[in-house]
Amino acid sequence: MMRNKLKVAALLAGALLVNGAYAEAEEGFWGWLINFERTKEVKPVTDKLYQEECGECHFAYQPGLLPAKSWEKLLNAEALRDHFGDNAEMDKDTLRAIHDYAVENSADKSWYKRSRKIAAATAEGAAPLRITGLRYIERKHRDIPEKMVKGNKGVKSLSYCDKCHTQASKGVFDTDTVAIPNYPNRD
Numbered sequence: 001m002m003r004n005k006l007k008v009a010a011l012l013a014g015a016l017l018v019n020g021a022y023a024e025a026e027e028g029f030w031g032w033l034i035n036f037e038r039t040k041e042v043k044p045v046t047d048k049l050y051q052e053e054c055g056e057c058h059f060a061y062q063p064g065l066l067p068a069k070s071w072e073k074l075l076n077a078e079a080l081r082d083h084f085g086d087n088a089e090m091d092k093d094t095l096r097a098i099h100d101y102a103v104e105n106s107a108d109k110s111w112y113k114r115s116r117k118i119a120a121a122t123a124e125g126a127a128p129l130r131i132t133g134l135r136y137i138e139r140k141h142r143d144i145p146e147k148m149v150k151g152n153k154g155v156k157s158l159s160y161c162d163k164c165h166t167q168a169s170k171g172v173f174d175t176d177t178v179a180i181p182n183y184p185n186r187d
Helices: 003-025 031-036 048-055 068-074 075-083 092-104 113-122 135-141
Strands: none
Touching: 048 092, 068 092, 075 092, 092 135
């Protein structure tokens, strides 16, 4: 009996050590170990340059909402010349810093639960370019009537995450933090 307990303890210790390298990339091993929010949501944006440059025109989407292959396609000089109809060009050093931050914190490199779900759903196939086009995101929003989004001047599109998700900037997208503008009693 004691031998089995030692095996289990050794396996748990081994798992913590192996995952420690991944956890260190998030926020430090001990912070990762006791951070219960990590188990649920998406890592908030922590890079000031990324927040300023991307947030100047739209909600600064957390890199954990797309896989690295998507950020690679989105964050290069050619792609930014026509960034969803707008010119979002930036200098080479700024682009490199933003690119690196997004790729390093992408869904497939994160241990946050929602990011892991996105990574699993996008592992195969072409790199998605729109967060709103992800099957996972579409599924989460499928029961919301179009009039509450596209027909709502306070929202306009699912791409304005922060219009309804009141804690989106913190990486929290739970349904209990949703408040759809102009529809106070959604249920």
